[in-house]
Amino acid sequence: MDLLETQDVVKQYANHLALDGVSIQVPEGRIFGLLGPNGAGKTTLIRIINRITAPDSGTVRFDGHLSRPEDVYQIGYLPEERGLYKKMKVGEQAIYLAQLKGLSYAEAKKRLQYWFEKFEIMEWWNRKLEELSKGMQQKVQFIITVIHEPKLLILDEPFSGFDPVNAERLKQEILELKEKGHTIIFSTHNMSSVEEICDHIALINHAHVVLKGAVGEVRRQFRTHRYQIRLQTSEALPKLEGPLFSEQARTAESEGIYNICIAKRPEASNSELLRALGERYEILSFAEEIPSMHDIFIQVVENNPLKTE
Amino acid sequence: MGKIGLIVKREYIQRVSKKSFLLLTFLAPILFAALVFVPLWLSSIKGDEVKKVAVLDSVGKYASHFKDTEDIQFVPAEGDMETYRADKEREIYAFLSISADLLEHPDAAILYSEKQIPMSMKKEVNNQIAHILRDEKLASFHIPNLKEIIQESDITFDIRTVKWEADGSQNATSAEVVSIAGFLLTFLIYIFITSYGSMVMQGVMEEKTNRIIELMVSSVRPFDLMIGKVIGIGMVGLTQFVLWGILTFVLVTGTLFLFGGDAGTAELMQASSAMEAGAMTPAVDPTQLKLQEIIASIPIASLALNFVLYFIGGYLLYASLFAAIGSAINQPEDSSQFMTPMLLLMVFALYAGIYSVDNPDGPLAFWCSWIPFTSPIVMMVRLPYDIPLWQNLLSLVLLYGTAFGCIWISGKIYRIGILMYGKKPGLMEILRWIHYRG
Numbered sequence: 001m002d003l004l005e006t007q008d009v010v011k012q013y014a015n016h017l018a019l020d021g022v023s024i025q026v027p028e029g030r031i032f033g034l035l036g037p038n039g040a041g042k043t044t045l046i047r048i049i050n051r052i053t054a055p056d057s058g059t060v061r062f063d064g065h066l067s068r069p070e071d072v073y074q075i076g077y078l079p080e081e082r083g084l085y086k087k088m089k090v091g092e093q094a095i096y097l098a099q100l101k102g103l104s105y106a107e108a109k110k111r112l113q114y115w116f117e118k119f120e121i122m123e124w125w126n127r128k129l130e131e132l133s134k135g136m137q138q139k140v141q142f143i144i145t146v147i148h149e150p151k152l153l154i155l156d157e158p159f160s161g162f163d164p165v166n167a168e169r170l171k172q173e174i175l176e177l178k179e180k181g182h183t184i185i186f187s188t189h190n191m192s193s194v195e196e197i198c199d200h201i202a203l204i205n206h207a208h209v210v211l212k213g214a215v216g217e218v219r220r221q222f223r224t225h226r227y228q229i230r231l232q233t234s235e236a237l238p239k240l241e242g243p244l245f246s247e248q249a250r251t252a253e254s255e256g257i258y259n260i261c262i263a264k265r266p267e268a269s270n271s272e273l274l275r276a277l278g279e280r281y282e283i284l285s286f287a288e289e290i291p292s293m294h295d296i297f298i299q300v301v302e303n304n305p306l307k308t309e
Numbered sequence: 310m311g312k313i314g315l316i317v318k319r320e321y322i323q324r325v326s327k328k329s330f331l332l333l334t335f336l337a338p339i340l341f342a343a344l345v346f347v348p349l350w351l352s353s354i355k356g357d358e359v360k361k362v363a364v365l366d367s368v369g370k371y372a373s374h375f376k377d378t379e380d381i382q383f384v385p386a387e388g389d390m391e392t393y394r395a396d397k398e399r400e401i402y403a404f405l406s407i408s409a410d411l412l413e414h415p416d417a418a419i420l421y422s423e424k425q426i427p428m429s430m431k432k433e434v435n436n437q438i439a440h441i442l443r444d445e446k447l448a449s450f451h452i453p454n455l456k457e458i459i460q461e462s463d464i465t466f467d468i469r470t471v472k473w474e475a476d477g478s479q480n481a482t483s484a485e486v487v488s489i490a491g492f493l494l495t496f497l498i499y500i501f502i503t504s505y506g507s508m509v510m511q512g513v514m515e516e517k518t519n520r521i522i523e524l525m526v527s528s529v530r531p532f533d534l535m536i537g538k539v540i541g542i543g544m545v546g547l548t549q550f551v552l553w554g555i556l557t558f559v560l561v562t563g564t565l566f567l568f569g570g571d572a573g574t575a576e577l578m579q580a581s582s583a584m585e586a587g588a589m590t591p592a593v594d595p596t597q598l599k600l601q602e603i604i605a606s607i608p609i610a611s612l613a614l615n616f617v618l619y620f621i622g623g624y625l626l627y628a629s630l631f632a633a634i635g636s637a638i639n640q641p642e643d644s645s646q647f648m649t650p651m652l653l654l655m656v657f658a659l660y661a662g663i664y665s666v667d668n669p670d671g672p673l674a675f676w677c678s679w680i681p682f683t684s685p686i687v688m689m690v691r692l693p694y695d696i697p698l699w700q701n702l703l704s705l706v707l708l709y710g711t712a713f714g715c716i717w718i719s720g721k722i723y724r725i726g727i728l729m730y731g732k733k734p735g736l737m738e739i740l741r742w743i744h745y746r747g
Contacts, residue, residue, distance in 0.1 A: 014738070014741065047728070050526075050527040051527075052523075052526045052527055052728070053728070069530075072527060072528055075527065077523075077524065077527040079520070079523040079524055079527075081520040081523060082520065083519040083520030083521040083522070083523070083524065084519070084521050084524075085515075085519070085521060086519060087323075088323065096315065096319055097524070097528070099315050100312055100315060100316075100525070100528040100529055101528050144524070
């Protein structure tokens with residue numbers, strides 16, 4: 001079941017079209033990557049989901065019903081541009097923001113104490129925010145995002161500003177939240193983290209969704225039918241050509257060992273390819289070249305010239 | 310507690326618990342009282358040093374008529390001016406030389422000194438000489454008892470002003486006291502509206518520039534956020550007003566007690582009112598006696614109520630516009646384009662108020678007490694004069710109507726402005742925001 005679904009969402013600003021018929025489906029309990037180059041319309045879509053702005057047309061369904069004002073209690077939002085009240089004490093501030101998300105004072109305080117202990121920042125409770133290091137401010141902000149245990153978490157570039165140790169810790173937290181059944185929309189430019197944690201993605205470019213689906217499927221969709229084969233032979237190796245395959249490139253690794261890139265015809269199976277080669281050569285390793293999300297991103301964005309305007 | 314309540318509470322508590330607020334609130338009345346009373350007190354202290362003036366009267370008919378005062382002692386000169394000038398041990402402050410009959414040669418009297426002659430001494434000497442010459446002149450007419458006749462016909466007069474009340478009673482009024490009350494209230498409300506209005510703008514800008522706004526509006530409707538801030542800061546203003554009221558009352562009562570009785574304070578207040586009104590009228594006894602009655606004739610309760618009502622209305626009007634400005638700009642430097650017209654409007658209102666003091670029922674005062682942007686300030690001048698109730702009410706209705714209209718429009722601008730970064734928007738673009746879908 002989809003926790004969140006947008007249908008043909010259109011948002012027009014004075015001088016440009018931010019979203020043009022955007023439909024996405026975010027399955028419940030999964031991590032959904034919202035990708036796209038700068039200015040593609042991601043932030044506008046996130047704001048519409050958060051009910052910060054309203055779409056010009058189209059609908060947003062949340063948890064089975066049309067989005068309504070009290071849904072914001074079920075959404076936790078970590079904006080890309082972080083910011084809190086600098087002059088306010090950390091604990092007081094966290095309680096205030098949690099109350100605005102519908103928690104009672106006592107409940108907010110209890111939960112915050114749990115999280116502050118967990119992130120080892122309890123001693124900063126009575127300090128002003130501006131006295132904290134950037135990394136600690138990020139932790140506070142993350143806690144504020146999840147404190148009301150929302151069904152949907154929207155994390156916009158959550159790793160920016162974290163050192164590698166804390167980034168890894170944050171990643172574990174995010175995966176833990178997923179285990180607990182939270183649905184997470186994850187917006188980033190860091191494609192390797194998308195591969196690591198996202199189940200589904202939607203790629204927005206120039207106000208349109210240009211690619212969406214489960215990460216595995218998307219990558220298969222972009223398969224090039226190229227394979228990396230490492231083989232050994234005692235004879236001279238001719239250019240590998242056959243009805244099913246053709247050699248694209250080769251490097252000689254050492255005496256008699258070659259790394260070869262082979263393109264296979266899509267209708268041929270891997271076994272057929274292996275059989276054809278295995279008869280004559282010793283195959284040391286065999287792997288399909290599946291394009292990374294990084295490559296897919298670049299390929300899709302570059303092949304999508306301006307559709308609008 | 311609703312979300313607006315939470316926001317109001319935060320805005321209020323954050324500001325009221327600031328050291329600067331506490332300092333300003335508790336020190337300002339003391340400073341203000343000091344500003345009024347210390348100069349009065351200082352001027353009432355006479356220098357304990359008596360200055361000697363040696364009088365060299367070559368004519369011989371003047372020297373004996375000089376009378377010593379608390380500050381000046383006149384002594385007959387022993388020797389001529391040069392001996393005095395050479396002798397540093399004589400301890401005289403000034404040397405008065407009268408070399409000819411002063412009625413015929415007014416230039417013949419000269420006051421010499423090594424120092425600059427103080428105004429008070431020059432005035433005293435002038436007075437005494439004028440007095441002596443006057444007596445001499447009167448005597449020259451050879452009319453018996455002329456001096457007494459003139460003294461008797463020298464009448465000072467200060468008309469008592471009495472207002473007919475609707476219930477048939479009569480109240481003594483004082484044009485001076487009433488205009489001062491109006492002037493002070495005008496100034497107070499101007500300061501309150503500007504300082505608390507710009508506090509709203511700063512608060513809005515702070516949230517926008519430190520980017521917490523994105524997080525806030527994901528939990529709260531922008532309008533709630535704006536109105537919560539406006540109300541919270543307005544309550545801080547009212548708190549300060551009430552605390553100042555209490556402190557002033559305590560200080561005034563304390564001072565009354567210290568100065569030991571009404572006569573002294575009445576004199577002080579009379580002096581201070583004369584000073585502030587810039588009037589050089591000498592203190593006249595009948596006015597002093599009526600002071601209590603006059604103060605009682607100012608409708609303090611209705612003034613305080615109106616002050617609060619006009620403050621709230623004017624504050625809502627201006628603060629909501631300030632909030633809209635704060636939301637539209639990205640850095641304080643950009644504010645001037647929009648702030649300048651607002652400040653001009655307020656300064657115009659203040660001047661309209663000040664000029665209305667002299668003519669509280671004139672056309673300037675009359676019309677400006679209707680226009681919502683000037684009425685909170687100008688009406689303060691007119692109120693002590695007890696304007697008709699319907700005027701008061703209609704002006705309030707216009708003010709509050711406009712204020713709510715401004716809140717509505719500002720809310721529309723605010724919800725778009727707070728999320729707009731980058732280029733500074735022009736006025737036309739901001740006006741276009743009003744029509745945007747939220």
